[in-house]
Amino acid sequence: MTRLILLLCACIISAGCGGPSTVQPSSVDSIPVKAPFQSVVVAQPTIARGGEQAISVTLAQQAPTTTILQLEITYAGGATQDVLDQTVGRTATLNWQVPDDAKSGDAKFRLKSSGCGCGDRSSATGPTDIESMVEGHFFVQ
Secondary structure: OHHHHHHHHHHHHHHHOOOOEOOOOOOOEEEOEOOOEEEEEEOOOEEOOOOEEEEEEEEOOOOOOOEEEEEEEEOOOOOEEEEEEEEOOOEEEEEEEOOOOOOOEEEEEEEEEEEOOOOOOOOOOOOOOOOEEEEEEEEEO
């Protein structure tokens, strides 16, 4: 119980310290991120309705642990879409199809990551239940 309280206090303190680090610019839309994300890149900054979109994620973790990725997309008209994925390594690509009836305009997304809390607890891979979030957008034509 004491360990849990200390872990929660450490999370609160670390969340309030420092600003987000930025990723290196590239030919696609890179989102400013902070740990545990190393980079989050939108494949197509502008996409047509019905097109396939993707977000590539690189995590800063060193040891291979299971990470759950939950993507929540809100389109211009208020319609929402959820994409759920997981990775055991440092990288993942979340793919989805933009609905044919999505309204043209700015689509906002929120990407959350958290550990699954499963597997061998005897390994020193760090906390598995800390949630982190990054937000970004792309444009639907």
